[in-house]
Amino acid sequence: MSFFDDLAARIAETDSVVSVGLDADMDRLPEFLADADLPRWAFNRRIIDATHEHAACYKPNAAFYEDTDGWRSLRETVAYAHGKGVPVLLDAKRADIGNTARKYADVLDEVDAITVNPYLGHDSLRPFLDRAEKGVFVLCRTSNPGGSDLQGLELASGERLYERVAGLAALWNEHDNVGLVVGATAPEELGEVRESVPEIPFLVPGVGAQGGDAEAAVEHGLTEWDGRDVGLVNSSRGIIFAGEEVGRNVVSGASGGRETSEDAYFEAVGEAAKNLQKQLNRHR
Amino acid sequence: MSFFDDLAARIAETDSVVSVGLDADMDRLPEFLADADLPRWAFNRRIIDATHEHAACYKPNAAFYEDTDGWRSLRETVAYAHGKGVPVLLDAKRADIGNTARKYADVLDEVDAITVNPYLGHDSLRPFLDRAEKGVFVLCRTSNPGGSDLQGLELASGERLYERVAGLAALWNEHDNVGLVVGATAPEELGEVRESVPEIPFLVPGVGAQGGDAEAAVEHGLTEWDGRDVGLVNSSRGIIFAGEEVGRNVVSGASGGRETSEDAYFEAVGEAAKNLQKQLNRHR
Numbered sequence: 001m002s003f004f005d006d007l008a009a010r011i012a013e014t015d016s017v018v019s020v021g022l023d024a025d026m027d028r029l030p031e032f033l034a035d036a037d038l039p040r041w042a043f044n045r046r047i048i049d050a051t052h053e054h055a056a057c058y059k060p061n062a063a064f065y066e067d068t069d070g071w072r073s074l075r076e077t078v079a080y081a082h083g084k085g086v087p088v089l090l091d092a093k094r095a096d097i098g099n100t101a102r103k104y105a106d107v108l109d110e111v112d113a114i115t116v117n118p119y120l121g122h123d124s125l126r127p128f129l130d131r132a133e134k135g136v137f138v139l140c141r142t143s144n145p146g147g148s149d150l151q152g153l154e155l156a157s158g159e160r161l162y163e164r165v166a167g168l169a170a171l172w173n174e175h176d177n178v179g180l181v182v183g184a185t186a187p188e189e190l191g192e193v194r195e196s197v198p199e200i201p202f203l204v205p206g207v208g209a210q211g212g213d214a215e216a217a218v219e220h221g222l223t224e225w226d227g228r229d230v231g232l233v234n235s236s237r238g239i240i241f242a243g244e245e246v247g248r249n250v251v252s253g254a255s256g257g258r259e260t261s262e263d264a265y266f267e268a269v270g271e272a273a274k275n276l277q278k279q280l281n282r283h284r
Numbered sequence: 285m286s287f288f289d290d291l292a293a294r295i296a297e298t299d300s301v302v303s304v305g306l307d308a309d310m311d312r313l314p315e316f317l318a319d320a321d322l323p324r325w326a327f328n329r330r331i332i333d334a335t336h337e338h339a340a341c342y343k344p345n346a347a348f349y350e351d352t353d354g355w356r357s358l359r360e361t362v363a364y365a366h367g368k369g370v371p372v373l374l375d376a377k378r379a380d381i382g383n384t385a386r387k388y389a390d391v392l393d394e395v396d397a398i399t400v401n402p403y404l405g406h407d408s409l410r411p412f413l414d415r416a417e418k419g420v421f422v423l424c425r426t427s428n429p430g431g432s433d434l435q436g437l438e439l440a441s442g443e444r445l446y447e448r449v450a451g452l453a454a455l456w457n458e459h460d461n462v463g464l465v466v467g468a469t470a471p472e473e474l475g476e477v478r479e480s481v482p483e484i485p486f487l488v489p490g491v492g493a494q495g496g497d498a499e500a501a502v503e504h505g506l507t508e509w510d511g512r513d514v515g516l517v518n519s520s521r522g523i524i525f526a527g528e529e530v531g532r533n534v535v536s537g538a539s540g541g542r543e544t545s546e547d548a549y550f551e552a553v554g555e556a557a558k559n560l561q562k563q564l565n566r567h568r
Contacts, residue, residue, distance in 0.1 A: 100347045101347075103348055117379060119402065119403040120426050120434075164437065168433065
């Protein structure tokens with residue numbers, strides 16, 4: 001089985017293309033959760049408990065696991081997600097050369113897929129691409145304002161740089177394990193990239209907190225894999241911090257005070273995942 | 285004091301522009317060292333003991349510290365290097381957006397400089413650039429074969445992509461803390477980039493194991509900083525694994541057997557750093 005086989009099966013089973021971004025920024029937790037002194041892996045477990053029925057995959061971002069306990073937290077989180085049958089895509093945006101890229105690719109022993117940065121070219125991505133059973137999502141057109149600084153540059157050939165990257169990724173896709181990261185904040189470009197590479201699954205970020213276009217994300221982000229949908233639409237903060245308000249209201253007694261603010265927080269997280277699933281399914 | 289002030293002072297003091305790459309690949313150690321079961325931080329300490337008099341800076345690559353003990357090993361290594369008065373540049377090649385880039389930039393609390401990848405544009409690098417006292421080396425033209433896949437593309441303006449990146453980096457250099465990574469394996473391009481940005485210090489990799497041009501690395505890599513040289517020429521494997529052969533000979537008794545193979549290994553490491561220092565200084 002390859003990553004995209006697994007993902008297509010998971011999407012069919014859950015009827016969801018939602019990627020839940022596990023950007024466990026513990027400094028951002030509301031006071032009532034910070035007081036509970038939840039370790040990061042325990043926070044992630046509760047997120048997973050609340051959302052797994054609506055999650056096609058989990059996408060932890062490596063930036064939130066770069067400290068002395070980070071790797072262990074990440075491992076715990078991956079094991080817990082796998083226990084619930086959900087694949088894990090590490091959003092690492094890695095790229096390096098030769099020897100070093102091989103070392104970075106070791107993380108694919110633990111997770112099912114990874115995001116990588118194309119600026120260093122084909123050989124820098126080979127150690128990832130050569131893991132045929134794993135998914136490799138190449139950054140193409142990102143959802144941030146400065147995304148166009150390089151990606152939008154016009155080449156002598158008339159293409160934009162991100163279009164060339166899409167073409168190169170298709171060329172590098174010897175093992176049918178390449179995906180592309182294309183943001184929902186530039187829906188027209190999303191459509192153009194889809195036209196140029198009809199068969200490559202996209203990971204579409206930028207739908208939640210960044211305000212991207214959900215319809216375009218579904219219309220262009222998904223493709224067909226053995227007759228089933230494959231592709232991912234991600235929301236991170238829009239899901240995992242969705243309980244801030246409702247949790248605070250419980251603290252102040254506004255909801256009657258029967259449940260704890262912690263419970264209310266994670267219920268709201270589950271609702272947010274479910275709502276995104278529904279919203280996206282309306283366009284499938 | 286800014287990173288480049290510190291670095292220029294260090295270069296003047298040691299009369300060396302050598303960056304020692306701490307790519308602590310413990311799987312690559314020769315048997316006699318693997319048998320000694322040296323933890324990664326202890327290996328790095330012995331490398332630092334052997335090379336610090338010839339080191340303008342240490343450059344650990346983050347890929348070799350991504351495991352459960354990695355962050356702790358890296359911290360120990362940074363502390364030990366700082367104890368010897370040597371600045372530390374983390375070769376992380378990071379890039380991400382908004383919230384996440386801010387999280388990655390937290391590592392600048394621990395190290396003095398970092399390498400970053402420009403593919404996601406200006407806002408993705410801001411959290412790094414805004415740390416005015418730290419050095420931020422932007423990947424421009426890398427030393428690997430696939431470096432040209434994207435970096436060498438011709439833009440509609442007639443420039444190559446790496447030339448545009450050099451120009452953008454100069455534009456983003458509001459705090460005089462930007463450097464560029466330009467490989468020694470493409471000496472002509474190194475010269476072209478130097479002409480276009482005369483005042484930005486370069487980190488030039490590819491001189492050791494990758495066989496790059498040492499003369500071009502010095503001629504184009506360095507620039508002037510308050511009347512002193514600033515810039516770095518890196519070797520990783522060429523220094524830290526330089527003791528493989530000589531260490532093996534000690535084991536077989538060829539050198540008389542008075543010193544241990546471990547001592548011989550690290551002596552050879554020190555010699556390799558010293559020789560690179562001399563070789564580079566001939567061109568300064």
